[in-house]
Amino acid sequence: SAVISQKPSRDICQRGTSLTIQCQVDSQVTMMFWYRQQPGQSLTLIATANQGSEATYESGFVIDKFPISRPNLTFSTLTVSNMSPEDSSIYLCSVGRGYNEQFFGPGTRLTVL
Amino acid sequence: AQKVTQAQTEISVVEKEDVTLDCVYETRDTTYYLFWYKQPPSGELVFLIRRNSFDEQNEISGRYSWNFQKSTSSFNFTITASQVVDSAVYFCALSERGGTSYGKLTFGQGTILTVHP
Numbered sequence: 586s587a588v589i590s591q592k593p594s595r596d597i598c599q600r601g602t603s604l605t606i607q608c609q610v611d612s613q614v615t616m617m618f619w620y621r622q623q624p625g626q627s628l629t630l631i632a633t634a635n636q637g638s639e640a641t642y643e644s645g646f647v648i649d650k651f652p653i654s655r656p657n658l659t660f661s662t663l664t665v666s667n668m669s670p671e672d673s674s675i676y677l678c679s680v681g682r683g684y685n686e687q688f689f690g691p692g693t694r695l696t697v698l
Numbered sequence: 699a700q701k702v703t704q705a706q707t708e709i710s711v712v713e714k715e716d717v718t719l720d721c722v723y724e725t726r727d728t729t730y731y732l733f734w735y736k737q738p739p740s741g742e743l744v745f746l747i748r749r750n751s752f753d754e755q756n757e758i759s760g761r762y763s764w765n766f767q768k769s770t771s772s773f774n775f776t777i778t779a780s781q782v783v784d785s786a787v788y789f790c791a792l793s794e795r796g797g798t799s800y801g802k803l804t805f806g807q808g809t810i811l812t813v814h815p
Contacts, residue, residue: 627805628789685750692743
C-alpha cells in the first residue's frame, strides 16, 4: 500500500477565490488521479496527473477550472479556481502502480459560500 | 464504455443480520479489476478488496465475503452478522486495463448501509 496525505483536510472559501489542494505520497508512484465527490454522490474522476506533462482531463472538466501540477513522482496539486457553491465537494487524490491497485488519500472537504 | 451499477441506494438492517450489497458492471475489456471500498462518515475511502477478471474464486475475510460471477457480470458483497460499525457508504468500482481507461476507476452510485443496534 501507500501512505497518502492531503492538505488541507477541509476549508471554507468565498466564491470567486481559488484553493490549491496538495497530495503527498510516501513512495514513488506511476499514476496519480484526482476525484471529486459532490454531496451525497459517487466519485467522479477529474483528471490523471502526469509527471512531467500536462494532466489528462475527463469529459466535463477543464484545465482553466482545475489546473493540476505534478512536479515529481510523489507529489501533486489540484487547484479549484474561481469557486462557486457548486464546487463544494470532497476532493480525493488517489495513487496506483497499475490498473489493479489504487489507494486514496483522506480527502479535502471544501465548502464554498 | 464501462459502467458500474449498484441498484440498492440504501439498506437498513438490524445488528446481527446478514446483508448483501449488489454490484453489476459493464465492460468491453477482457482484463479488468473490480474493487469494493467503504466510506465511513469521516469521508475517507477504505479499500476492502480487489478481484481480477480471471479469478472467479469467492473470497472470505472474517465477516466479509465476495461473490464474483462473470456470467452475470456481478460482484456482490455480503456482510455476515452485521455490526453498527459497518454503517457506511459502500462503493463498487471497476478498473480496465485497456486503452485510455488504464488505471482509472469507474464507481457505482454507492449503497448507504445503516445497521441499527
